Amino acid sequence: EAQVTQNPRYLITVTGKKLTVTCSQNMNHEYMSWYRQDPGLGLRQIYYSMNVEVTDKGDVPEGYKVSRKEKRNFPLILESPSPNQTSLYFCASSLYGTQENEQFFGPGTRLTVL
Amino acid sequence: GNSVTQMEGPVTLSEEAFLTINCTYTATGYPSLFWYVQYPGEGLQLLLKATKADDKGSNKGFEATYRKETTSFHLEKGSVQVSDSAVYFCALGLHTGTASKLTFGTGTRLQVTL
Numbered sequence: 001e002a003q004v005t006q007n008p009r010y011l012i013t014v015t016g017k018k019l020t021v022t023c024s025q026n027m028n029h030e031y032m033s034w035y036r037q038d039p040g041l042g043l044r045q046i047y048y049s050m051n052v053e054v055t056d057k058g059d060v061p062e063g064y065k066v067s068r069k070e071k072r073n074f075p076l077i078l079e080s081p082s083p084n085q086t087s088l089y090f091c092a093s094s095l096y097g098t099q100e101n102e103q104f105f106g107p108g109t110r111l112t113v114l
Numbered sequence: 115g116n117s118v119t120q121m122e123g124p125v126t127l128s129e130e131a132f133l134t135i136n137c138t139y140t141a142t143g144y145p146s147l148f149w150y151v152q153y154p155g156e157g158l159q160l161l162l163k164a165t166k167a168d169d170k171g172s173n174k175g176f177e178a179t180y181r182k183e184t185t186s187f188h189l190e191k192g193s194v195q196v197s198d199s200a201v202y203f204c205a206l207g208l209h210t211g212t213a214s215k216l217t218f219g220t221g222t223r224l225q226v227t228l
Contacts, residue, residue, distance in 0.1 A: 004157070031213070042118075042203065042218040043158075050213050058215075090157055099207035099214040100146040100165045105157035 002027045004106035006091050012112045013081055021076045021109050023091030029104075031097035032074040033058070034066065036087040037108075043090065049074055050097045081113040116141045120204045120219035127194055127226050135189040135222045137178075137204035145206040147171075147180050147187040152201045152221070161189075161202070194226045 004025045013019055025032065033048040035058075045058030049068040063085055065077040074093075078085060089109045094101040120137045127133060139145065146165045150158040162171030167182035176191045187204060204219040 033216075040220055042220040043216075044218075045215065048213060048215075056212060092158075097213040099209045100163070101207075101214070102148075102160045102163065103158075103216060105150075105159065107155075107157045 002104070004091055004093055004104050006089075006106040006109050008109060009107060010110050012114065014114050015082055016080050019078050019081060019111075021078075021089060021091075021111070023074045023076065023106060024072050025074075025091075025093040025104070026072065027093065027095070027104065028071065029093035029095050030071070031095070031101070031103075032068065032091065032093045033103070034064070034074070034076050035090045035092065036060065037090060038087050046076070046089075048097070081111075083113045085111065086113050087111060116145070116206060116208055116210075116215075116217045118204050118206055118217055118219035120202075120222050123201075123221075123223040125222060125224045127224070129196055129226055129228055130193045131226075133189070133191040133194045133198075133224070135202055135204075135224070137187045137189065137219060139185050139187065139204075139206050141185075141206055141208055143208050143210075145208040147178070148205045148207065148216070149176070149178055149187070149189050150203045150205060150218075152203065154200070158203060194224070196226045196228060199224055199226045 034046040035043040047066040091106040092103040164171040164180035
């Protein structure tokens, strides 16, 4: 089944403890992206990747890192999480990074930073 | 910059009622327009899209027409069902710089009751 998977689905952590949220897609998509969803703000892009080894900042990149060493994986790294990073995170992918392409979303990771 | 404005929810309707969710956009260029739907506890999934002016996107009884003159992409359905209860996001996709970017509205929650 074609899908985007994320792990973990739920995570509660403490301020400053490094964490990684994994994202993997099995559709051979070139483009991948991370979003955070907050009430009243919709989805905001954190980082995106046009292809392997190519990443760039989105609208809200502060406090986050990403890497794209393989086409299928695009982990999101929080080196020193803070409470303002408590949010619902979505990974997404599309065949190419063109404006008409549909993006496929993972099920989300709900992160709480205490 | 680019932005999407959609009507605030929640929208509460009885089953078989007519649905309209308004969406207007501001963009520097000629965007593609999307409606994504998010069912409880799930990620977003594409509902419909339109890639140029006067195109009509349709799916599962929902439809929306890309109106360049009014910069709008209103979502409509003639007869809603309880299973349509979800959050609906209007989004625009536009190629800027090195990649295309999806800009989302804040989402409209729809609740359909028997």
